[in-house]
Amino acid sequence: MGYKKFDEQDLAYLKELIRDEERVLAGNEINEEYSHDELSGTSSYPDVVIKVKSAGEISEIMKYAGKHRIPVTPRGAGTGLVGASVAMEHGIMVDTTLMNHILELDEDNLTITVEPGVLLMELAAYVEEHDLFYPPDPGEKSATIGGNISTNAGGMRAVKYGVTRDYVMGLEVVLPDGKITWFGGKVVKNSSGYDLKDLMIGSEGTLGFITKAILKLLPLPKKIISLLVPFPSLQKAIDTVPEIIRSKALPTAVEFMQREVIEDAEEYLGKSFPDKQSDAYLLLKFDGNTTEEVERLYDRVARLCLEQGALDVLISDTEEREESIWKARGAFLEAIKGSTTYMDEVDMVVPRSHVNEMVTYLHSIQKEVEIRIKSFGHAGDGNLHAYVLRDGLSDEVWEQRMHEAMEKIYQKARKLGGQVSGEHGIGFAKKPYLKESLPEASLRLMNGIKKVFDPENILNPHKISEE
Amino acid sequence: MGYKKFDEQDLAYLKELIRDEERVLAGNEINEEYSHDELSGTSSYPDVVIKVKSAGEISEIMKYAGKHRIPVTPRGAGTGLVGASVAMEHGIMVDTTLMNHILELDEDNLTITVEPGVLLMELAAYVEEHDLFYPPDPGEKSATIGGNISTNAGGMRAVKYGVTRDYVMGLEVVLPDGKITWFGGKVVKNSSGYDLKDLMIGSEGTLGFITKAILKLLPLPKKIISLLVPFPSLQKAIDTVPEIIRSKALPTAVEFMQREVIEDAEEYLGKSFPDKQSDAYLLLKFDGNTTEEVERLYDRVARLCLEQGALDVLISDTEEREESIWKARGAFLEAIKGSTTYMDEVDMVVPRSHVNEMVTYLHSIQKEVEIRIKSFGHAGDGNLHAYVLRDGLSDEVWEQRMHEAMEKIYQKARKLGGQVSGEHGIGFAKKPYLKESLPEASLRLMNGIKKVFDPENILNPHKISEE
Structure with missing residues (x-):
């Protein structure tokens, strides 16, 4: 891309600019963490990491980088999943974690x-x-x-x-x-x-x-109540979601989860989940300002779940139980990660009416592609998180099956009127799938907009739609 | 701008394309309405009006227009207030009112x-x-x-x-x-x-x-209740708005209105308003799913209004009364228009906490600039509609005072952290004020984006940020 190689002179300039040795890291001072994000499929070291404290510092860095054609990669906590905060062309990484006021x-x-x-x-x-x-x-x-x-x-x-x-x-x-x-x-x-x-x-x-x-x-809503609803099968659980949307009951959250993921979370957290009688669960949250208001909301949905074949409706109205359920839910990603050798993720979003079709499909392709896939996610908004697990596969088999699974999943999402990413973004890792998914006109406009903002392509190159 | 003059050949092509004489209007067939929008300060006739029926027709028109450098102006019902749908460079106007399915x-x-x-x-x-x-x-x-x-x-x-x-x-x-x-x-x-x-x-x-x-x-919310709250003065009414926001009661709507505007509306509609005891009113709406839920919401706000000096709180819980109040509110623009010879509008938006300061300022500059200003608007979201009235002023005096009033109002809005337009847009008429208000970088980016979408500047030229 014709970037200048970052050298000693650049480092000296930046050190002079920041005037705080602890905030300018180079060479061996750069922790391995900075070379990747949370799902480390994408990996590349920056030449320097600067822990900035103000917009003014960033402005000066950008001016210097522009003048000398050095790429700059913004970085927060590094919890991304698609390589958006990885310095693909090396250069300067700007870490914003000290701008935390x-x-x-x-x-x-x-x-x-x-x-x-x-x-x-x-x-x-x-x-x-x-x-x-x-x-x-x-x-x-x-x-x-x-x-x-x-x-x-x-x-x-x-x-x-x-x-x-x-x-x-x-x-x-x-x-x-x-x-x-x-x-x-x-x-x-x-x-x-x-x-x-x-x-x-x-x-x-x-x-x-x-x-x-x-x-x-x-x-702040005054009253929050969650329902944990065990179903006899994944199919029954997930088929209930469109019914809930159609009932116009407007829950705050509708998550689906399966026993195997719950067990991963138990192991990861060292804490047991309130219920394990069943293979599949819906977890619903309702909020409002009075108990009556919230009860009125969830009552209808609870009855609907039972009509659809739910085994039970567990009402979580104590802070303790609430925390144990949602903490488990919050730990799913880490827990699944801990249950295999390596994994990659899919974050597609489909119209809510098709969420059951998508979940069923995710389940079915495991056999077809001979790879394990664990999924959970925001059933109520159509955004599913699927994790393709490497387990003991060789490099070659893993690469081949993982790509095959991904291709199939994204293709299915497209057919259902969905998009590549609901919330994790495109970053570096999902670019090929974005290109398959978006109309050519959208890609052309996106690339044009990037050029308007960043004609020299200094800021975070090779991300989203850029080669 | 180097556009081609629309000629007989162009008209013949478009007639052949649409193949429906009633949907291609040229010359005398073009109604005067098409030369302006609702506030007709901006006026210019298109050469042809095409009442399109499909995206396919628009696509063909755009291709032809691009090839021959003929400007195209999109048009809906023509109810805009800033000239966005006026054909400043003549050419083709595309009327979408038949695409109404x-x-x-x-x-x-x-x-x-x-x-x-x-x-x-x-x-x-x-x-x-x-x-x-x-x-x-x-x-x-x-x-x-x-x-x-x-x-x-x-x-x-x-x-x-x-x-x-x-x-x-x-x-x-x-x-x-x-x-x-x-x-x-x-x-x-x-x-x-x-x-x-x-x-x-x-x-x-x-x-x-x-x-x-x-x-x-x-x-659909099951229950809607409005409160009409008379205050002894405009100041008292408008000073209550930030208190309502701070109370976290979350009304659906908070509008303010003054007797003179209400009287305009009565005359315009030929219907009397439920209350006229007072100079200034707040009109609040609350919605929810049960009477109790809505009552709980408005009860707190009603008490707060009385504490702040409201003369009364009139609860509108019948459909008839609800309609008479909101119909009056909906007619304000037309009613004010009918009360003077000519007018222009300001649609600035300020942070909600400054809405009282802005309304007070609007009132005060009437004397300063010697011009009548009527205002009403969305007090609860900081978006005020102010109308500068011409009455019997001569061309010269009107132009001078109107511009002076506008300059002052927009300047005040900027000082309060506001923006030029909350909802009416910039169109043609508000371009000078947008340019004073936005940072140069934003204008540069906007012009760059326009070029990415429309490199030949065929679509709706001279609007928003373009000279």
């Missing part, structure tokens, strides 16, 4: 302004203390909010509350040329030119550097 | 797929019949849904439900080069490349032609 809670506008390195769990805890609520709830609570915005993470509560995009009102951004600017702001409505803010959201660090975010908050 | 109600995914010419009131009535709810609720019910999407219209229920953007899941679009493509789809989550769908929304017909929209629906 909550800057302002504005109770008059129900907004919070944060730096990108604030962790999702920190944000959630902080607003709850103030009787407020940040609805997006991805499983990985130690991701940064900057990372969540960059992938438009969805999470479990999307059925009722939508995704990260729906809660980002304004962004301070360092553009690839080093300019610091704002998109959006503390306004509820906005029709003032093209929607650059939403273009930034989900752009996986390829269009600009998020340095501040104004997030929308809601009043 | 509801294509599919999908109760399994809670979506509806419509053509762009469906009117907002038709859509609302249709989904309500099916016990479903399309939350965006702009005052102008005879606007097309295509127009609503093109300006990202907000409406009255944005306080609780958000704006049009939040309910558009997928768009079929004819691009300026004639390609027909889809952005988004029937998926609840999506992280598959740049967000082209949201870029289209609010782009005022400059990036592509919306030919189908998949919209998200919600279950």
Whole structure:
């Protein structure tokens, strides 16, 4: 790509710029973690890691990088799954984890302004203390909010509350040329030119550097109740999901899970799950402001589940039980990872009415391709997480079967009117599947937009739609 | 701009293409209405108006227009307020009002797929019949849904439900080069490349032609109650709004209105308003699924209003009274228009916490600039509609004072962290104010994006950020 090789002079300049040795890491100082993300299929070391503390520092780095044609890779907590934060062309990695301050809670506008390195769990805890609520709830609570915005993470509560995009009102951004600017702001409505803010959201660090975010908050629901519903079979469980959507009961979350994944989680957490009588479960959450309101909501759904063949409806209304169930759910990814030698993931999203068809298909291709696939996910919003497990397969067999499984899964998703990624993004690893999935016109527009923002292709090259 | 002059040959080609004389209007057949929109400050005739019936027809028109450098202006019901649908460079106007079919109600995914010419009131009535709810609720019910999407219209229920953007899941679009493509789809989550769908929304017909929209629906709230709250003064009314937001009571709508506007509406509608004891009112709406739930919500707000000095709280819980109040509210624009010789509008949006400061300012500059200003609007979301009235002013005095008032209002909005337009858009008329308001980097990016979509600048030239 014609990038300049990063050298001693560049390092010296950056050290002079930052003036804090502990925040500029090079050579052996760069931890192995920085060479990959959470699913390490993609691996490449940066030449230098800079732990930035301000938009001003990022701006100076970008200006220097632009002038000398050195690629820059933004990095949050490194919990991504598709290689979006891996420095494919080496160069400079900008680590935002020290930009982790909550800057302002504005109770008059129900907004919070944060730096990108604030962790999702920190944000959630902080607003709850103030009787407020940040609805997006991805499983990985130690991701940064900057990372969540960059992938438009969805999470479990999307059925009722939508995704990260729906809660980002304004962004301070360092553009690839080093300019610091704002998109959006503390306004509820906005029709003032093209929607650059939403273009930034989900752009996986390829269009600009998020340095501040104004997030929308809601009043904290006073009452939350979960239902754990065992079914005699996966088919029965999953066939119930479209019925729930059709009933217009609007649960906060509808997750599906299977015993084998629950057992992985038990082992991983060293804690037992409240129920294991059954092969397949639906886990539903309802929220509202009074017990009656929530009961009215879940009562209908509980009856519907039983009509559809559920074995039982376990109501989780104590904090303890609530935590044990959702903690298990939150640990699924790590737990599955621990249950095999290596794995890769698929994060397709299909229209909700087809979620049962998709789950059934995932199950059926295990035999066909002779590979183990574990899945769980957001049944209520059509976003399924499927993990293709390597187990004891040789390099060659693994590569071949894994690709075959993926091809089949994405093809099926396309047929059902779905998309490649619901919330994990495209990054580096899913580019071939995005290209098969999107119309040529969309790819052309995306590449054109990238050029408008970053004509020199300095920021996070080789991601999303770029070769 | 180097466009080709539309001639007889072009007309002959288009007539041959459409093969329906009644759908291709030229010369005297073009109604005066087509030369302007609802606030006719901007005026220019197209050379031809084509009432299209399909994306295929639009595609062919775009291909021809591109080849011959003839500008194309998309047009819905013509209810816009900023000249976005006026053919500034003449050429071809594409009228979508015959593309007015509801294509599919999908109760399994809670979506509806419509053509762009469906009117907002038709859509609302249709989904309500099916016990479903399309939350965006702009005052102008005879606007097309295509127009609503093109300006990202907000409406009255944005306080609780958000704006049009939040309910558009997928768009079929004819691009300026004639390609027909889809952005988004029937998926609840999506992280598959740049967000082209949201870029289209609010782009005022400059990036592509919306030919189908998949919209998200919600279950219809079972119970709706409005409160009409008279206050002794405008100041007292408007100072109560931030208190309501801070109380976290989450009303569906918070509108403010003054007696003089109410009287205009009475005259316009020939119907009397339920209460006229007071100078200033707040109008609040609450919705939910049971009477108790809604009562619990409004009870707190009603008490809060009385504490803040409200003279009374009138509960509107009959359909008749509900209709008489909201019908008056819906007629405000037309009613104010009827009360003067001519007017222009400001649609700024400020953070909700500053809505009282903005309303007070609007009131105060009337004396300063010596011009009448009537305002009303979405107090709960910070989006105010202010109308500057010409009355008996001479051309020269009107131009001078109107511009002075606008400059001051937009300047104040900027100071308060606001934006030029909350929902009406920029179109042709508000371009100078957008340029003063947005950072240079944003304007540069917007112009760059326009070039990516429409390199020949065929589609709706001179709008939003383009000279």
